[in-house]
Amino acid sequence: MKALPSPKAQRCAIYTRKSTDHNLDLAFNSLDAQREACEAYIKSQAHEGWSLVRDRFDDGAFSGASLDRPALQALLDIVRLKKVDIIxxxxxxxxxxxxxxxxxxxxxxxxxxVSFVSVTQSFNTTSSMGRLTLNVLLSFAQFEREVIGERVRDKISASKRRGIWVGGPVPLGYRSVNKKLEIVPEEVDLVRRIFQDYLRLGSITALIALLTQEGLRPKPRILANGSTVAPTHYRVGPLAHLLKNRFYIGDVVYQGEINKGEHQPILDRELFDAVQARIASQAVARTTRRATSTWLLTGIIFDDRGHRMSPSHSNKNGVRYRFYVSQALTQGRKAEAGSLPRVSASAAERTIVEALREREMSLDGTPTATGDPPTASDYDLIRSKVRRVVVGRQAIMLTPLDPTRPTEQLEESPDPDRASVLTIPFRSKPVPKKGIAREATAPHTIDANSRKALLRTIARSRRWIDDLISGSTSSFADIATREGLVERHVRFLAPLAFLAPKIIAAIADGSLGNGVTASSLARSLSMSWGEQAAILD
Structure with missing residues (x-):
């Protein structure tokens, strides 16, 4: 009699999950019960060639609403490697x-x-009826999850309207005991001091510097996975949230509603209201719309200690001075900032654009005047060539764009040792602190570089108008296409062709006041030469 062929070996992996951590610390918990039932089922199918993969894939305290579970991801990894046949x-x-x-x-x-089997629900995923059964079961499972979510949200809403703390990050000054908040006496003085110091200093940045100087650190946070995060210093966002938190005066805020909480307040309402008034008075009303291309280096510029640099500006006599500031400086950690914590935006951008154009030899190498709005071609040039900009006191280092490595995945430390990095000599003039306009080093003269750039821009504007008058070009759009600029930028600078001879003479001999740029002239230019002469006063 011919022997029957041996069944094909089927490698089986068991996956177990429990939504909460309740009773997970028991010697025999829900995960163990699930695994025991699955192991027994696999043994019953040994005649079919089923064998158990000994690796365990257990997710305790993880919801089934998401696939972001460590054990499940590990299981999917071996599925992709074809190391398992049945789940x-x-x-x-x-x-x-x-x-x-x-x-x-x-x-x-x-x-x-790969196929999978449910021990308590008999179906076969390889058949259409099995798939239908599975979809029906999952539809009910999803419905159950959504109903549970609605009930939880309703319970949270009702609890907060009654002033009950329902979980989440515990504010500084409190601790959770049996799901109730109690005051921590040793932290109460710190909370009150933070509010009082802000009221005295009037600046969150100055407050951070003071707290850092005295070695005070934020309260460690315990994450859902049990790990602890202990920040080394206070930051602007969390500290601003603390200063605005009505929890400290006994209120619970939910969806815009303010309810009386059952916890004991820490602060007097007078102190809290005084801080809110001070915060409101510090708010700056921003009425100037910023063009999307104003800042060429946002998101890719860092100081030479790896801190990201953020856009900032100040205004004086109608002139805007733009600069990039190290976040270490804005967070009150001046000692940790790079060698050049604050850099002129126009100087850095102009230096980089000129270097790239010279290197490519494919675009117009005429630099824009100091303070001019950068053109779309400048922005596109930088974003298509540069992945990272590191600014130092003596040089700017450019890391070329790597298409396989998105900008969002930049490492937080400078990388000057790579052979592909382009180093550009750069010396930046001192720039003002935020909110204080730069004072000219020579108040009645314009520096040579600014004068040349301004005269070049005026000459270019005159050439555009001459071309329109002579008919050699028909529109500003054609000029923009020819020059590699955007039409809005061409229209913005074109009126400079009508500057009074006295103004041009003052620019040429250097007697025009420092700080006047093509941008400031074009923005407020009058067509009357008599009114233009007021600039010289």
């Missing part, structure tokens, strides 16, 4: 409660030839 679960909702996520899993399983 065994106690119930389908242990794998996922979302139909959308289930569709993704089925697609992956089909690609790798």
């Amino acid at each position: 065994v679960v106690y119930k389908v909702d242990r794998l996922t409660r979302s139909l959308a996520d289930f569709a993704k899993l089925v697609e992956l399983f089909d690609e790798r030839g």
